[in-house]
Amino acid sequence: MRTSDLIEILALDVRPTPPGAVNRKLLTALVAGGLVTFAIVALWLRCQPLLAAAHQSWFWMKAAYTGLLTVAAAVTVRRLSVPGSRIGLAPFAAALVILVMLALGVGQILSATQAGRLALWLGHTWKICSPLILLLAMPIYACLIAAIRGLAPTRPALTGAAAGLAAGALAASLYGLHCPEQAAAFVATWYTLGIGAATALGAITGSRLLRW
Amino acid sequence: MPAYFAARPRALQAGRHFSVCDSPSARIRITPLARRERVDPSVPHQDETEERLRPLMIRSLEGDPGAHRQLLGVLGRYLRGYFARRIGAAAAEVEDLVQETLLAVHLKRDSYDRSLPFTPWAYALARYKLIDHLRRRSRSIQVPLEDAGALFAAEDAEERALRTDLERLLQRLPDRQRSLIEDVKLQGLSVEEAAHKRGVTAVSARVMLHRSLKWLSQAIRDENI
Numbered sequence: 001m002r003t004s005d006l007i008e009i010l011a012l013d014v015r016p017t018p019p020g021a022v023n024r025k026l027l028t029a030l031v032a033g034g035l036v037t038f039a040i041v042a043l044w045l046r047c048q049p050l051l052a053a054a055h056q057s058w059f060w061m062k063a064a065y066t067g068l069l070t071v072a073a074a075v076t077v078r079r080l081s082v083p084g085s086r087i088g089l090a091p092f093a094a095a096l097v098i099l100v101m102l103a104l105g106v107g108q109i110l111s112a113t114q115a116g117r118l119a120l121w122l123g124h125t126w127k128i129c130s131p132l133i134l135l136l137a138m139p140i141y142a143c144l145i146a147a148i149r150g151l152a153p154t155r156p157a158l159t160g161a162a163a164g165l166a167a168g169a170l171a172a173s174l175y176g177l178h179c180p181e182q183a184a185a186f187v188a189t190w191y192t193l194g195i196g197a198a199t200a201l202g203a204i205t206g207s208r209l210l211r212w
Numbered sequence: 213m214p215a216y217f218a219a220r221p222r223a224l225q226a227g228r229h230f231s232v233c234d235s236p237s238a239r240i241r242i243t244p245l246a247r248r249e250r251v252d253p254s255v256p257h258q259d260e261t262e263e264r265l266r267p268l269m270i271r272s273l274e275g276d277p278g279a280h281r282q283l284l285g286v287l288g289r290y291l292r293g294y295f296a297r298r299i300g301a302a303a304a305e306v307e308d309l310v311q312e313t314l315l316a317v318h319l320k321r322d323s324y325d326r327s328l329p330f331t332p333w334a335y336a337l338a339r340y341k342l343i344d345h346l347r348r349r350s351r352s353i354q355v356p357l358e359d360a361g362a363l364f365a366a367e368d369a370e371e372r373a374l375r376t377d378l379e380r381l382l383q384r385l386p387d388r389q390r391s392l393i394e395d396v397k398l399q400g401l402s403v404e405e406a407a408h409k410r411g412v413t414a415v416s417a418r419v420m421l422h423r424s425l426k427w428l429s430q431a432i433r434d435e436n437i
Binding site: 001002003004005006007008009010011012013014016017019021022025081082083084085148151152154199211212 | 272273274275276277280281284285288307310311314315316318320321322323324325326328329332333334335337339344353360371374377378379382386393396397402403405418421422425429433
């Protein structure tokens, strides 16, 4: 088939697209995946007493950490899905958020008494925290990947990693509705580990799933 | 002081020197890479290309088939020149890559952000397809990241022979989808007329056509190794 014939056929497949398709696709994916994960948290894990928790600073510390990370990662995904746009500062913002959280965790450990350190670090739920965040990230990751496949990431592995980071961070935000742990050292370690696992999984699968 | 430390301030100075000398209205261009200087003709009218193609792209996104046809026609000529300069004018895959990239431009239109310039978007797609092609043939490749001028340096209107004939790939489609494409291509029917002839609704014919093109884009990629 000649190239000019192909162009004639492609011209038959033209339909109007409203502006802002990229943002709409990605936001829809985050909301849809987030709703599934929220349902799992609310119905299976159960939320902690939220009214009481909302008066505690540790609750907002966790929300700020995972929330800011979600925003930075989502912006990165958006940039990576649009060919020719600059990636900008969002990945550095994500790295900064993680570094601040790690610093808070280390500071807390250092200022704690020798005897209390291990309890602070491990809390009551360290064994299940990271695996649960990874599990909760899956519905969000699946929705995000489906949306990105409709866009044009020119760096599949990196885009997959950013999608994994966004999914992990949003999952951790929703997991915070359930998780009663209060220590910065706990969050800096086990939340970050779960989010990191989702990021690694995204990098590995993204290089296959996001080719076009 | 080690040499690599000494080298950096010099580079910074050179950069400052460059921007101070330029008049504020002049556009500061990144020095072209050595490879591009060797291969691509100089690009005197890149901004003109942008001004010509971006309105076409926007009209195409608004659903204007004529603008879409015109845009893909111009892009095809630039793509042919670009790929020929990169993998060799005699390479059998040049036209295949052109068709594969045009399919990508068509199917990935949603990823274009109307507030951004068009030529870097098109260049990024072309470069991705080139890298993808080279990577699947050999393990290690180097494609320098350039500005969009690398793609829009020169048009090449002469279609070349194909290695992979889409017609042959189309034979693998289910009958209904294939006959729809044959109707619109060979007999020049509109999608509505073809749908009427085959006894399906126009909407489902459109969906079928879009799916066939998606499938074709995957098939041509798998074929062009």
